[in-house]
Amino acid sequence: xxxxxxxxxxxxxxxxxxxxxxxxxxxxxxxxxxxxxxxxxxxxxxxxxxxxxxxxxxxxxxxxxxxxxxxxxxxxxxxxxxxxxxxxxxxxxxxxxxxxxxxxxxxxxxxxxxxxxxxxxxxxxxxxxxxxxxxxxxxxxxxxxxxxxxxxxxxxxxxxxxxxxxxxxxxxxxxxxxxxxxxxxxxxxxxxxxxxxxxxxxxxxxxxxxxxxxxxxxxxxxxxxxxxxxxxxxxxxxxxxxxxxxxxxxxxxxxxxxxxxxxxxxxxxxxxxxxxxxxxxxxxxxxxxxx
Numbered sequence: 452x453x454x455x456x457x458x459x460x461x462x463x464x465x466x467x468x469x470x471x472x473x474x475x476x477x478x479x480x481x482x483x484x485x486x487x488x489x490x491x492x493x494x495x496x497x498x499x500x501x502x503x504x505x506x507x508x509x510x511x512x513x514x515x516x517x518x519x520x521x522x523x524x525x526x527x528x529x530x531x532x533x534x535x536x537x538x539x540x541x542x543x544x545x546x547x548x549x550x551x552x553x554x555x556x557x558x559x560x561x562x563x564x565x566x567x568x569x570x571x572x573x574x575x576x577x578x579x580x581x582x583x584x585x586x587x588x589x590x591x592x593x594x595x596x597x598x599x600x601x602x603x604x605x606x607x608x609x610x611x612x613x614x615x616x617x618x619x620x621x622x623x624x625x626x627x628x629x630x631x632x633x634x635x636x637x638x639x640x641x642x643x644x645x646x647x648x649x650x651x652x653x654x655x656x657x658x659x660x661x662x663x664x665x666x667x668x669x670x671x672x673x674x675x676x677x678x679x680x681x682x683x684x685x686x687x688x689x690x691x692x693x694x695x696x697x698x699x700x701x702x703x704x705x706x707x708x709x710x711x712x713x714x715x716x717x718x719x720x721x722x723x724x725x726x727x728x729x730x731x732x733x734x735x736x737x738x739x740x741x742x
Contacts, residue, residue: 484661485669486689492715495694497651502610502696502711504649505642509617509707513639514538520637523571528633537617539636547630551600558583562602569622569630578604578620579612579695599631600624608640611698614714614732640709647711649696649735656713660733664689671719671727688720692728699732711735 488496521540524530528542549568553561562580570578584601606618617638623631669686693716698709715731 484657484664485687486657486661486664486691488657488691492691492694493653496656496713497653499651500610500649500696502649503642504646504711505609506645506647506711507608507640507642507698507709509709510639510641511707516637516639520571520574520635523573524635527571533634537636539634541632541634543632544630549624549628549630551624551628554583554600562604565602565622565624566604569633570620577607579607581605597626599626606637608698609642611696611711612714613640613709614697614699614712614730615709647735649711652736655736656733659735659737660713660715660731662737663731663733671721673721673725673727684725685722686719687722690718690720692716692718697732 517538517540521530521532524540524542528544530540530542533539533541547568550564551561553564559580562583563575566575566578580602582603584603585597586599586601587595588598589595600623602622602624604620604622606613606620608618617636618640620633620635622633625631664686670683671686672681672683674681695714697712697714699712699714700709713733713735715733717729717731719727719729721727
């Protein structure tokens with residue numbers, strides 16, 4: 452008897468994204484913040500950064516970037532379009548060898564090397580790794596083994612990672628390092644004349660992030676398939692594992708608005724002893740967002 456299991460591994464770097472369900476009730480507003488800003492995070496937030504401060508928009512009536520990506524990929528791969536949830540380009544080709552030698556020692560470098568081997572050169576610097584999934588084959592009569600890796604990337608635009616699900620890239624590689632296939636979703640983006648103040652104010656960054664957790668009362672709702680339900684659990688400690696300047700989607704004016712923000716990857720220690728990782732988006736200042 453054999454079965455496969457997909458295992459998602461987080462990349463604890465400046466670009467990492469995780470999912471959990473948030474909820475309210477719990478922690479008093481006058482207690483000390485349990486958020487840990489280590490030196491790496493502080494240095495990044497305190498230093499001048501090159502990311503654009505302009506508000507951006509998604510040009511939903513246009514798909515020129517999508518067409519351009521498809522054209523470039525068609526020069527090397529068999530391609531087709533998919534419109535199941537978001538518009539995607541699926542591409543595949545046999546016998547493309549990928550170097551996985553540094554997967555464990557330097558995953559970021561390995562992920563960049565995969566981009567260079569697979570993607571058109573015009574787009575290599577426009578993506579950052581967010582996670583690596585491993586698919587395992589378990590068997591009753593032989594040793595368990597990895598059968599496939601999925602390298603998940605997020606698009607970078609004007610120095611900011613795009614925080615929606617329509618500008619992503621996934622590359623599938625088998626255990627022997629051969630490229631199997633990939634899929635990419637990409638939109639037309641442009642900056643506007645509107646800007647957001649992003650001066651390096653570490654105290655305000657900390658207070659803004661803390662206010663988001665306090666609004667949720669430092670608790671999460673864990674969704675359990677085993678228990679077939681939800682469980683609200685307090686967060687005892689938040690360890691920041693990464694930070695990135697980002698573009699976040701808001702409904703302030705329209706669904707296509709992308710506003711500069713900060714995205715943090717976290718390791719959160721829960722009251723029940725469990726640990727979860729996720730991404731938290733926060734404003735540069737509490738005054739810069741309506742909510």
